[in-house]
Amino acid sequence: MKxxxxxxxxxxxxxxxxxxxxxxxxxxxxxxxxxxxxxxADIGGAAIDSHNTPLxxxxxxxxxxxxAVLLGAVGGPKWDNLPSAERPERGLLAIRKELGLFAxxxxxxxxxxxxxxxxxxxxIAGNVNMLIVRELTGGLYFGKPSERRGENNDIVVDTLxxxxxxxxxxxVKAFEFAAGRGGKLTSVxxxxxxxxxxxxxxxxxxxxxxxxxxxxxxxxxxxxAMKLISSPGQFDVIVTENLFGDILSxxxxxxxGSLGMLPSASLSESGIGLYEPVHGSAPDIAGQxxxxxxxxxxxxxxMLKYSFNMREEGEAIERAVxxxxxxxxxxxxxxxxxxxVVGTDKMIELVxxxxxxxxxxxxxxxxxx
Amino acid sequence: MKxxxxxxxxxxxxxxxxxxxxxxxxxxxxxxxxxxxxxxADIGGAAIDSHNTPLxxxxxxxxxxxxAVLLGAVGGPKWDNLPSAERPERGLLAIRKELGLFAxxxxxxxxxxxxxxxxxxxxIAGNVNMLIVRELTGGLYFGKPSERRGENNDIVVDTLxxxxxxxxxxxVKAFEFAAGRGGKLTSVxxxxxxxxxxxxxxxxxxxxxxxxxxxxxxxxxxxxAMKLISSPGQFDVIVTENLFGDILSxxxxxxxGSLGMLPSASLSESGIGLYEPVHGSAPDIAGQxxxxxxxxxxxxxxMLKYSFNMREEGEAIERAVxxxxxxxxxxxxxxxxxxxVVGTDKMIELVxxxxxxxxxxxxxxxxxx
Ligand SMILES: [Mg+2]
Ligand SMILES: [Mg+2]
Numbered sequence: 001m002k003x004x005x006x007x008x009x010x011x012x013x014x015x016x017x018x019x020x021x022x023x024x025x026x027x028x029x030x031x032x033x034x035x036x037x038x039x040x041a042d043i044g045g046a047a048i049d050s051h052n053t054p055l056x057x058x059x060x061x062x063x064x065x066x067x068a069v070l071l072g073a074v075g076g077p078k079w080d081n082l083p084s085a086e087r088p089e090r091g092l093l094a095i096r097k098e099l100g101l102f103a104x105x106x107x108x109x110x111x112x113x114x115x116x117x118x119x120x121x122x123x124i125a126g127n128v129n130m131l132i133v134r135e136l137t138g139g140l141y142f143g144k145p146s147e148r149r150g151e152n153n154d155i156v157v158d159t160l161x162x163x164x165x166x167x168x169x170x171x172v173k174a175f176e177f178a179a180g181r182g183g184k185l186t187s188v189x190x191x192x193x194x195x196x197x198x199x200x201x202x203x204x205x206x207x208x209x210x211x212x213x214x215x216x217x218x219x220x221x222x223x224x225a226m227k228l229i230s231s232p233g234q235f236d237v238i239v240t241e242n243l244f245g246d247i248l249s250x251x252x253x254x255x256x257g258s259l260g261m262l263p264s265a266s267l268s269e270s271g272i273g274l275y276e277p278v279h280g281s282a283p284d285i286a287g288q289x290x291x292x293x294x295x296x297x298x299x300x301x302x303m304l305k306y307s308f309n310m311r312e313e314g315e316a317i318e319r320a321v322x323x324x325x326x327x328x329x330x331x332x333x334x335x336x337x338x339x340x341v342v343g344t345d346k347m348i349e350l351v352x353x354x355x356x357x358x359x360x361x362x363x364x365x366x367x368x369x
Numbered sequence: 370m371k372x373x374x375x376x377x378x379x380x381x382x383x384x385x386x387x388x389x390x391x392x393x394x395x396x397x398x399x400x401x402x403x404x405x406x407x408x409x410a411d412i413g414g415a416a417i418d419s420h421n422t423p424l425x426x427x428x429x430x431x432x433x434x435x436x437a438v439l440l441g442a443v444g445g446p447k448w449d450n451l452p453s454a455e456r457p458e459r460g461l462l463a464i465r466k467e468l469g470l471f472a473x474x475x476x477x478x479x480x481x482x483x484x485x486x487x488x489x490x491x492x493i494a495g496n497v498n499m500l501i502v503r504e505l506t507g508g509l510y511f512g513k514p515s516e517r518r519g520e521n522n523d524i525v526v527d528t529l530x531x532x533x534x535x536x537x538x539x540x541v542k543a544f545e546f547a548a549g550r551g552g553k554l555t556s557v558x559x560x561x562x563x564x565x566x567x568x569x570x571x572x573x574x575x576x577x578x579x580x581x582x583x584x585x586x587x588x589x590x591x592x593x594a595m596k597l598i599s600s601p602g603q604f605d606v607i608v609t610e611n612l613f614g615d616i617l618s619x620x621x622x623x624x625x626g627s628l629g630m631l632p633s634a635s636l637s638e639s640g641i642g643l644y645e646p647v648h649g650s651a652p653d654i655a656g657q658x659x660x661x662x663x664x665x666x667x668x669x670x671x672m673l674k675y676s677f678n679m680r681e682e683g684e685a686i687e688r689a690v691x692x693x694x695x696x697x698x699x700x701x702x703x704x705x706x707x708x709x710v711v712g713t714d715k716m717i718e719l720v721x722x723x724x725x726x727x728x729x730x731x732x733x734x735x736x737x738x
Contacts, residue, residue: 119599124488140509140529146564154533156568160509164523190612192453195515199525225620229598230488243559247616251594 014072134245383441
């Protein structure tokens with residue numbers, strides 16, 4: 001197969017980790033007989049420097065004309081004094097909006113070698129493999145009115161708004177993922193209080209009829225915040241609205257023990273997807289061969305699976321990452337006892353080699369995302 | 370001092386634990402020379418049975434004519450088939466509203482003896498002593514409109530609304546608690562997205578000028594959800610709006626390792642306060658001498674401190690609870706290695722004795738709430 005990928009490295013460690021992901025992708029392409037055409041463009045601070053805007057039209061056009069977008073990270077002290085409407089982060093918000101990325105996917109796996117670095121006890125953190133599906137374009141963060149009112153501007157209002165169609169498309173997406181994974185969907189809402197949650201719950205129950213092999217649970221958001229800590233192993237796919245998903249996905253990101261391992265995907269109805277690590281641009285260690293490229297590499301694996309339907313290829317990358325960890329290699333951000341700390345380059349090389357020659361023998365502890 | 374206390378045991382284990390708290394209060398009154406006049410009334414399912422409504426007028430009147438209200442817990446399978454507007458839980462919502470209880474306080478301490486039952490690692494769970502101050506009567510749970518719209522009712526809207534006065538009173542309350550504790554206030558919002566959060570943050574910064582000895586931090590709600598797990602020991606007082614507080618206080622309740630240990634307080638502007646355990650009515654173990662009365666007893670201690678300004682008396686109860694745990698006694702819900710499991714009656718007796726005779730010698734591990 002031939003696929004065109006827009007790579008937007010962004011700022012800070014974004015460049016190092018993006019080139020790592022590209023190396024791994026090219027190795028997978030060679031091994032499995034695909035051609036990945038890579039085109040680079042600027043976003044964030046780099047784009048402010050080169051084009052005077054965090055999302056240049058040329059970058060957006062490239063993204064639209066590609067089969068998928070791979071993004072590093074944006075932001076850094078250099079641009080911290082700009083007004084908030086002109087900051088690097090605006091580029092991220094703008095591309096999400098322009099591409100209509102309504103479904104944000106955050107897989108939270110356990111990596112056996114990293115279980116000790118979780119704040120949770122090993123017996124709780126070691127048995128997790130969930131996918132959080134968050135609605136990304138509606139709800140309280142986007143509803144109007146969002147304003148001050150009254151004679152003295154002493155009343156303030158924000159609006160949580162959803163249309164039925166917006167809820168349906170994210171719920172259907174979550175059911176599809178649940179059907180392809182463990183067959184369990186937990187819908188998180190606050191239906192005892194919010195009208196929007198009651199509509200959400202109705203729609204989940206309606207759509208459930210189309211997925212007889214998926215078991216559906218409803219859980220209140222406050223209970224979910226408890227269960228994510230006390231028994232995270234019970235979850236398969238979680239689906240929830242924008243604000244709840246923001247809070248719960250960040251809470252759940254602590255389970256794995258390092259943000260440096262967590263990829264994400266954002267999907268649109270048109271089919272285009274954007275893949276990026278959960279972590280930021282870490283300007284303090286940029287260019288020092290210290291950055292952990294694994295979240296970015298795992299984001300590329302998600303791209304193969306979610307956007308190109310290349311399941312075997314994506315899992316080959318996931319297995320390669322797992323086997324490198326299992327062999328005791330890690331970057332300096334990871335706390336692994338008795339491990340060999342390697343730099344960004346070496347980590348990329350280790351994973352690339354194993355993807356290239358298939359020396360990523362399956363083990364009992366494979367993480368499928 | 371003479372104080373009148375309305376005791377509303379409610380349902381399930383509510384009766385057993387409420388009578389335990391009363392015994393402990395009477396012991397404290399005797400030792401410190403106070404007279405606590407106790408009057409009982411029904412709420413919840415018990416009130417539905419006796420008065421055909423979950424909050425009888427007579428109960429509300431008693432509460433209004435008392436100096437404080439001590440509440441057990443409401444609900445049970447007997448009333449589960451009632452329409453939601455007539456359920457026991459409505460009694461709780463109604464009394465909160467009628468008494469104007471806008472500030473919900475949830476202390477989250479570490480109990481050294483219980484650290485092993487936390488899902489967090491002992492070194493993280495063992496060093497916590499925070500107070501979450503949650504706004505309880507405004508925000509998204511109460512704003513209007515909360516409705517379906519559009520030709521086919523296919524748009525849904527909820528409204529997050531606050532007035533300046535509503536935010537000011539909760540923020541001031543939180544500053545007062547921070548000034549009397551560790552001098553650190555963390556205000557949680559989502560000011561990068563929500564207009565209501567921007568007003569919230571402005572007011573916090575304004576009020577900070579009146580409390581020069583309190584250090585103020587601002588934290589986004591998604592970051593707070595992470596930090597509560599990864600480094601809960603960093604928090605002293607957290608203040609936040611209703612929905613964020615609902616989610617974060619339940620998340621934080623997992624740290625201690627047992628809901629059976631957590632008290633709460635809800636305060637009004639008029640000065641009246643309602644004190645109740647965080648846990649529910651546990652109808653499955655009601656009347657079996659198995660219930661853990663300690664959250665209820667600690668709620669009574671909070672009442673002495675917060676409503677009656679009886680700091681020494683409240684701490685005497687907290688120390689008694691601590692010393693009973695330290696001596697290895699626990700109820701069946703707590704997982705303490707090498708401990709003596711006792712029934713509800715015996716646990717109440719142990720605490721009451723230590724409050725009565727002052728054999729609650731201070732240790733290094735006292736929990737001050
Ligand atoms: Mg977030
Ligand atoms: Mg709650």
